[in-house]
Every structure is written in structure tokens, then in C-alpha cells.
Amino acid sequence: MQHLDPEVMSLFALDEPVDAGSIDHLRSCPECAAEYAALRRAVNAVRTTPDAGSLERPGANVWEGIHQTLGLSGSVAADPLGSAGAEEAPVTEPEPVKTRNNVAWLRRPATWLAAAAAAVVITTGVVVAVNQTVAPxxxxxxxxxxxxxxxxxxxxxxxxxxxxxxxxxxxxxxxxxxxxxxxxxxxxxxxxxxxxxxxxxxxxxxxxxxxxxxxxxxxxxxxxxxxxxxxxxxxxxxxxxxxxx
Missing domain, CATH: 2.60.40 (Immunoglobulin-like)
Incomplete structure (x- = not known):
């Protein structure tokens, strides 16, 4: 059985329209259904608004390191969270154009998947570091x-x-x-x-x-x-x- 293309799966997980044949395949293929469920969980996690009051905005060098490690294109070289000094700026309503650009960046399947992979790498590193710190x-x-x-x-x-x-x-x-x-x-x-x-x-x-x-x-x-x-x-x-x- 030929499985769904990863890009089609990513688009579907991001609520983009896909053809009826892909939907039918997803309903009948346990492997693709499991992969789709995993992608949806990741999408929901990204779309969930965290409690920003307890978070510290990372510096621009964090995204630069992710960008370099994953070998991403120059079109996504800009820090998606803004400049390193943004935490000191007053909180204002984002401009409509800027919001659209950020959404467009997120909805690019290849970029979104790369960012998700980066998050997994970072999280794994943190877990390993913590385990090494508290090792009995x-x-x-x-x-x-x-x-x-x-x-x-x-x-x-x-x-x-x-x-x-x-x-x-x-x-x-x-x-x-x-x-x-x-x-x-x-x-x-x-x-x-x-x-x-x-x-x-x-x-x-x-x-x-x-x-x-x-x-x-x-x-x-x-x-x-x-x-x-x-x-x-x-x-x-x-x-x-x-x-x-």
C-alpha cells in the first residue's frame, strides 16, 4: 500500500484542504492515521497560547543556532519570535502584516516540520542534561x-x-x-x-x-x-x- 506523501499529511494536519482520495486513505491506513494523529498533537501544542508571563524570550542566537544546525533556507533566517531585546519593549498589538507573515511561515510544511524537529532535539537535550544532573x-x-x-x-x-x-x-x-x-x-x-x-x-x-x-x-x-x-x-x-x- 502506498502511503500519503509527508507534505500532504502536513497540510492536512494544518487544516489545509486535501483531496478526497487522501482522506479516504487516511481512514483506512492505520500507519498514516497514527502519523497524522502525532502531527495534529504537535500542531495543537504550537497553537496553544502559553502563559507568557512565566517565560523568558530567547535571544536571536537561539534561532540562529537552530537555523544553522538544520540547514534551513535564507527565507526563514529571521528570528520568528522577534529581536533579542523584544522582552524589554512594551507589549503592543502586532501589526496585521506581521501577523500574516508569521502565520504563512508556520503553514509552510517543510519549515514547520523542521521547526518541530528542532523542538524535539532541544527538548531531548534538556532531558538528558537534567538526568545527568540528578543521577544518583x-x-x-x-x-x-x-x-x-x-x-x-x-x-x-x-x-x-x-x-x-x-x-x-x-x-x-x-x-x-x-x-x-x-x-x-x-x-x-x-x-x-x-x-x-x-x-x-x-x-x-x-x-x-x-x-x-x-x-x-x-x-x-x-x-x-x-x-x-x-x-x-x-x-x-x-x-x-x-x-x-
Whole structure:
């Protein structure tokens, strides 16, 4: 089956008239229908008026960089958002001619698609930068060994994000609890302990309480808790290990 031409698809997404044959094809072709739906979402996003009060107008160099990277023609070299100093100018009603020019620029399929591609590239870069900024840093880990009649093994890893919050990720190779599993941090002499929560499967991620000194609670313990309503440790541990950096 021959699919719709990308330019025809772009025109249709921009509410431009297209022939009846293209419309019939769109109704019968799932692939073209999915592409059209994606284009319509992008068009609706562009046409939605954002809250300009919380946005900072980018400088002209931003569009220059997009224009150069995508190799666009000289006909769209001008910054579509105006000059870099526009944010300092008083807000006035745009002149009719200027408005028509901006709409015409948007309705050129090739240019519109290029701008959409640029937006995707910029957004992806921002997401990657944010992820790199907040990537968790490993602090300590423990090998979890079985106790008593159990045979499960596993690991526990503590990580810290840039904002100082810490989490502990627990992995077991199997579950052996007759009741339910609960994760604990315990003092070296076993006199003090802190519950981190219930682990309903062979793995789980738990927040470490803010201010808790892990050197004072280095033992990671997974207990087998009966359904008796008692919040205390059952004294039946499935696995246990000591955190080390």
C-alpha cells in the first residue's frame, strides 16, 4: 500500500484542504492515521497560547543556532519570535502584516516540520542534561546472605541524589517469606532498628530517613513477618548483610 506523501499529511494536519482520495486513505491506513494523529498533537501544542508571563524570550542566537544546525533556507533566517531585546519593549498589538507573515511561515510544511524537529532535539537535550544532573551516586552496598533455614541471597545498594535524598535498592534471587517481607536497618549491636517498609516481591526501592546516620545502622535485614498486626521485628530474618562503601 502506498502511503500519503509527508507534505500532504502536513497540510492536512494544518487544516489545509486535501483531496478526497487522501482522506479516504487516511481512514483506512492505520500507519498514516497514527502519523497524522502525532502531527495534529504537535500542531495543537504550537497553537496553544502559553502563559507568557512565566517565560523568558530567547535571544536571536537561539534561532540562529537552530537555523544553522538544520540547514534551513535564507527565507526563514529571521528570528520568528522577534529581536533579542523584544522582552524589554512594551507589549503592543502586532501589526496585521506581521501577523500574516508569521502565520504563512508556520503553514509552510517543510519549515514547520523542521521547526518541530528542532523542538524535539532541544527538548531531548534538556532531558538528558537534567538526568545527568540528578543521577544518583552510589554510597554503600551490602551482600545479603541467608539466615537459619532460608537459602535466598541478594544485594542492597544505597544511592544519593544531588538534593541529598537517599534510597536503598534491595534485590533477592527469590522470596521465601511465609508471611510478608519487611526491610530494616539495624545497629551493629542489634539493639536499635528502623523499618524502611514492606517488600512485596523479590526487589524494592526504599527511602532512607533524612538525618539517619547509616554508620549507626549499617545492617540491612529482610525479615519474615507474620500477619499478626504486631509492628515489631518478628526475630525471623531471611537475609542479612552489612553496608560498606
Amino acid at each position: 551516586v552510589p554510597l554503600a552496598s551490602a551482600r545479603l546472605e541467608p539466615l537459619d533455614r532460608f537459602s535466598a541471597t541478594g544485594s542492597a545498594t544505597v544511592t544519593e541524589t544531588s538534593d541529598g535524598s537517599r534510597t536503598i535498592e534491595v534485590q533477592l534471587d527469590k522470596t521465601e517469606a511465609r508471611g510478608y517481607q519487611e526491610v530494616w536497618l539495624i545497629a551493629p549491636d542489634l539493639s536499635r532498628l528502623v523499618s524502611l517498609g514492606i517488600m512485596n516481591s523479590s526487589s524494592g526501592r526504599f527511602d532512607v530517613p533524612a538525618g539517619l546516620d547509616l554508620s549507626g545502622y549499617p545492617i540491612v535485614d529482610i525479615s519474615d513477618e507474620p500477619l499478626d498486626g504486631n509492628p515489631a521485628h518478628s526475630s525471623v530474618s531471611i537475609v542479612r548483610g552489612t553496608l560498606s562503601s
